Amino acid sequence: MKRVLFLCTGNSARxxxxxxxxxxxxxxxxxVYSAGIEPKGIHPMTLKVLAELGIxxxxQTSKSLQVYQGKLAFDYLITVCADAERNCPYFPGQGVRLHWPFEDPAACEGSEEVRLQKFRQVRDQIAARIRAWLDELGLLTNTPG
Known part of the structure; x- marks a missing residue:
């Protein structure tokens, strides 16, 4: 199996x-793994919008990038925010590095419904990008909806 690490700043949402x-x-x-440059804990709306899809x-726990440095080699390192892309150190043995920038839903201000809509929007953008990537790799035809 190939190892994938998703990296953002807080490891709370994206x-x-x-x-x-x-x-x-x-x-x-x-x-599949995820980590943050400065982990903040998982945002409750992250869990809520994933549960809406039956996930x-x-x-899952919020983890620091240092948990993996020097311990695991990754076939893919995917940064999902500009801060992580700028500040991610080089990983020895790192495979392909990809950058998929998404807006931080945790930074959205407003009513609970406005913030929830932003989390859903970002969730759907991430899902679409992952499905496109799986298609590029020739795996999409074998994945569930």
């Missing part, structure tokens, strides 16, 4: 969503 979605779509092909991410 990278957590990406971890859960890739595991959901292609967990038979990938070992239980409640066992």
């Amino acid at each position: 990278s957590q969503m990406a971890e859960a979605l890739l595991r959901h779509y292609a967990g038979d092909w990938f070992e 239980d991410a409640s066992q």
